[in-house]
Amino acid sequence: MGHLYNGFRWDYNEKLLITDGYDPDWKPDRSKILYHDGKYTNNICEVDYPSGSNKVRLTSSGSDSSAKYNFDGSKIVFRSRRTGNEDIFVMDSDGSNQMRLTDDPADDNQPWWSPDGTKIVYGVGYSLWVMNSDGTNKQQLTLPGNGDQHAIYSPDGKYIAFTSGRSGNADIWVMNADGTNLVQLTTDSSQDEAVDWSPDGSKILFGSDRSGNSDRWMMMLGETPIPATIDIDQDTLNLKSTGKWITCYIELPEGYDVADIDISTILLEDTISAEANPTEIGDYDDDGIADLMVKFDRSAVQEILEVGEEVQIEVTGELTDGTLFEGTDTIWVIDTGKGKGKGK
Secondary structure (H helix, E strand, O other), X not given: OOOEEEEEEOOOOOOOOOOOOEEXXXXXXXXXXXXXXXXXXXXXXXXXOOOOOOOEEOOOOOEEEEEEEOOOOOEEEEEEOOOOOOEEEEEEOOOOOOEEOOOOOOOEEEEEEOOOOOEEEEEEOOEEEEEXXXXXXXXXXXXXXXXXXXXXXXXXOOEEEEEEXXXXXXXXXXXXXXXXXXXXXXXXXXXXXXXXEOOOOOEEEEEEOOOOOOEEXXXXXXXXXXXXXXXXXXXXXXXXXXXXXEEEXXXXXXXXXXXXXXXXXXXXXXXXXXXXXXXXEEOOOOOOOOEEEEEEEHHHHHHHOOOEEEEEEEEEEEEOOOXXXXXXXXXXXXXXXXXXXXXX
16 A cells, blocks of 8 residues: 555535534445444444434443444444443444453454454554454454554455554554554654545545644555565675676565566666566575575666665565565665675
8 A cells, every 4th residue: 555645635515413422433325324422421323314313322331432334234343341441342233232352451442344344453552453253363463552543444455554653643554454564654743643544445534633723634545565675686886897787686575475576577776677587586595585586787787876885776576466566775886896895
């Protein structure tokens, strides 16, 4: 997912008062709105849209909030303090069959359904977890201590956007649904939070005080490449050298296979294509993970590089399924017959 191409303030031109309440959620068919009815003493309620009539109270514990419909409106997930601390519950859409899904000493909060209704992402304190919709198979996605909260699945279920303080203040981040490949989307010094996706997944809405007031903003998303580990061999490149090739080793993160890399898409500095041959797959750094070895024309590489002790070189490409990858390595570039490598 991820580069922030532009962000702009979202203007709401039409407002319709339906009812007094907090944290509303649409039923998927847009026939009803789900909400909780108090700021401190909360119950989950449902009301017809757009008339605001037929208010139905679905819970009565006085401690329920953060209610969300699943994909077909048949189930509702919510958090409740009825057990003494915050836990995640689920119930049928008419309020029946209320079932506790979590039982942690820490507060469990802010649940959100996956688009297919099979999983629920939620917060435990300030870390993010995911579980099956029946409460089984709980898995931790992020570690505590970073202020991670307000997680929400993308419409296709592949990504999770969330608010995090790991950069020093509240910013919007996105990660794969399994917790890998965390990418920071906003870098403003303001507080960016309360994230949501557009229905097609191409935009992210979020709250921010960057204008001096608390407003809603929107950003367009581009595809974020997966991070690759790049090793340029040798560590020192002599511009006087008359060798034929520059050798590069590419390693992909867990869940991806270098055998799926489309060699024809590999570029060094967005300019120089990898040679079609020779290529080879092996574990060149002895870390138990396969690497793809490719080569670039040495003279072409030497033409675009400048002398320096720490010259960063970027290598990009695509997998056969269209997934992008990118990574960098840092080498020494010299213009004499002598020089010492940085030594890896």
